Amino acid sequence: MEKIAVMVTGVGGGGHGEQILKALRLASAPYYVIGGDMNPYSMGLAEVDVPYLLPPATDPRYIDEVLKICAKHDVKALFHGSEPELKAMSAQRDRIVAQGIFLPINPANVIDLCMDKAATSTWLLDNGFDVPRTIAIEQLSDLDRVDFFPAVLKPSVGGGGSNNIFLAQDRAELQFLGTCLFQTIGAYIVQEYVGDTNSEYTVGVLCDMDGKLLNSIAVRRMILSGLSNRIRVKNRTGNPAFGDILAISSGVSQGEVGPFPEVTAACERLATTLGCRGAVNIQCRYANGKVYVFEINPRFSGTTSLRAMVGYNEPDVLIRKHVLGEAVSPRFPYRSGRVVRGLAEVLMPENLFERSQGADQ
Template sequence: MNILFTSSGRRNYLLSYFKKEIGSEGKIVAADMDRSAVSLAIADVAYLVPCVYDDGYIDRILEICKSEDVKIVISLNDLELPILSANKGAFEKNGISLIVSDKEVIDLCFDKVATNVFASRFGCNTPKTYTTIKDVKEALNDGTLSFPLIIKPRWGSGSISMEIVENTNELDLAYRLLDSKLNRTSLSEISVTDRKEALLIQEVLMGDEYGLDIINDLNGSYQTTIVKKKLKMRAGETDKAQVVDRPDLMELGEVIAHELKHIGNLDCDVFDVDGKLFLLEMNPRFGGGYPFSHEAGANLPKAILEWVKGNEIDVNKLLMSLEERRFGKCDQMVELLK
């Protein structure tokens, strides 16, 4: 069973997890627009492809699927998810399982304003969020809001174009700078949805940060939630974390799963501020925090392979991580493609 990872980037570990599970029964195919993407070097077959916004991108991915007899496609990039999801029918027509949620789910998760509205439906807290400088200054003046604040793209990915500001002068300067730079980042295409409100200003939450892997099957039915306490971040991604027992966060994960009905993994960021839970972001894909769940005992790659085959799984055996296990990421050297 051959698997294609699109926008594979530097997620070597994920390709390795799947490679271990398929063994000699299939091969790992990786595609990326950057020849120096380290994942291309460890895949069984590697392809250079156009930018995800290129008009011929989907046709090229389908060509690769047919050429390599690919049965499963998994994307590792936020910006690509809406494009793949909108073309899900083309993959299904060719007998290919595209592991991506419906476009409505992708759009809701990618828009942080829509995420806040979604959370309010089931009474979950979210950080105070504003889309204009005028509204922020009014909130600062009437005491509704206070520094520090964070400015970031409304449709964002990782830590691209984010700034924390401590006073009004920094707020004005950072907002103008990020607004100007936004058009030069990879987020420019998606930000045209509402260019006038493409930046958000939010309160900075002071508390413990947790990453949730909220897992649904390929029909959108809830399976489990794995909770990790983040110990250290690097470049917007979890660098060190520990699997923990938090029934309240598991319950929140189950509620989100039933409300959203996503496919596969949903990577969520949640803050605990003095016992009060705040939903920060939802990413409907394998996130940078998944390896901590996997190394602690969960095996979502194997579960996905079984689901694609039409088999049921034992959630308690396959998707359960052992508590109190702490892990940290480290760099390793990979020879790049020539």
């Protein structure tokens, strides 16, 4: 079977671009993967068929360079590997699609909404979904409105990988951490900490590009592992419902992978109500019989390869349906299992970019 040329940007270690690359390598279809990254030392560049060094997504030349590479290799599908690249591709989606390239991204209004956590929280409440109590901090006096603890402080926009996130267990901590965060990034949100360390899920909902629901999957996170927690502290609130330890995920997810209908049902309803296309990733905790959504990522997940390992291969499914024209049955079967993570190393070739000089399939 002839190899299908696919480009994945942002293939550096730790991001969802690397995850998409891994998922494509797990697929039965033979993919010829062109990879791009702005860092010449990104691990993923050593693992693609042809590597390219790209300008940052904020550079005016970015889309031009991506399209030039796509034309050279007759790329059939283009996947972004970082949120800045998602924004850049979304802004010029018409130009990309006009070149005959399949671009599996959500509508612009979905992307814009989900990248603002304060706006997302309001939308969830307005549409009948459960969400932790959330207060936007636009000036330090807004901290006086916080009447719940523990409280999670985090950026409303950005903050990937749990950057600039803090946990306050009492008023004094809130005031100190809240002041420091405001001085560092400006406005942010404070969100109620719900559930315990065994109740957190990252949920993937997959729709086709016409908005038809295809399937869903969840990972019940093991967030007490060293790789998987950003914050881990003793519970000092006196409330045993939170467990002995309070923890915030690092974004490096691992754990039990499966359908988990108690959480995926609500997330499926959310994705269809929102009007998602392609992949969407929903972060939530399941507590008191309710699914509390605290973040929606309108893109592929940092657990894309974990899902592909059990037969739920999102990028492959979308290519097969929309590029190859194959019939994809909704609720396609996949396995359940526990997937854990560690560290991996690669020796970067000295002639890494020679493959992209005149590379030809």
